[in-house]
Amino acid sequence: MDNGPRERRKSATRLALHQAALRLALEHGPDRVTVESIADAADVSRRTFSNHFAGKEEAIFYGDLLRLRRLLDLVRERPADEPPRTALTRAATALLAESDRLDPAWVAQRRLLRGHPSLIAHQVAAYAAVERELAAELGPRGADELRSKVLAATFLAALRAATRHWLEHPDRTLAEWVTEALS
Numbered sequence: 476m477d478n479g480p481r482e483r484r485k486s487a488t489r490l491a492l493h494q495a496a497l498r499l500a501l502e503h504g505p506d507r508v509t510v511e512s513i514a515d516a517a518d519v520s521r522r523t524f525s526n527h528f529a530g531k532e533e534a535i536f537y538g539d540l541l542r543l544r545r546l547l548d549l550v551r552e553r554p555a556d557e558p559p560r561t562a563l564t565r566a567a568t569a570l571l572a573e574s575d576r577l578d579p580a581w582v583a584q585r586r587l588l589r590g591h592p593s594l595i596a597h598q599v600a601a602y603a604a605v606e607r608e609l610a611a612e613l614g615p616r617g618a619d620e621l622r623s624k625v626l627a628a629t630f631l632a633a634l635r636a637a638t639r640h641w642l643e644h645p646d647r648t649l650a651e652w653v654t655e656a657l658s
Contacts, residue, residue: 505535
């Protein structure tokens with residue numbers, strides 16, 4: 476991956492657009508947010524927005540995609556001889572341990588998603604893309620094709636369910652709920 480100045484500027488623009496989209500969606504509701512308002516809030520052109528995202532929903536869920544990609548990287552970093560289920564569980568634990576506390580914007584996004592079912596399709600699409608990559612990663616760890624697909628799908632479903640449950644029951648940490656869901 477190129478980490479030169481151009482790539483850093485593109486990443487910074489993408490992140491600024493995501494943050495603007497999320498902030499506007501939280502302030503006004505996702506249905507009242509336009510691509511133009513996101514571009515204006517990020518101080519970029521509509522064309523620049525379109526160079527980075529296909530629509531406002533994709534911009535809103537960019538943070539989720541970054542988290543899912545990081546999770547995929549953590550699975551890839553696990554020892555190659557580690558069983559699939561162990562690699563998935565340890566990667567999830569590592570992801571949650573990387574931050575001492577959860578990003579308030581991410582928590583707000585989770586609550587926003589729960590309140591606007593029309594946005595769920597975009598979350599499902601992001602998870603589906605990573606699910607395919609995750610399943611492919613599990614094959615070399617000894618899981619056949621079907622088992623890899625089932626493990627990837629159930630693993631991500633468990634993470635989503637634990638997160639939703641945590642939003643409704645914040646008396647325990649997200650890490651505790653995820654650990655319970657994966658056990």
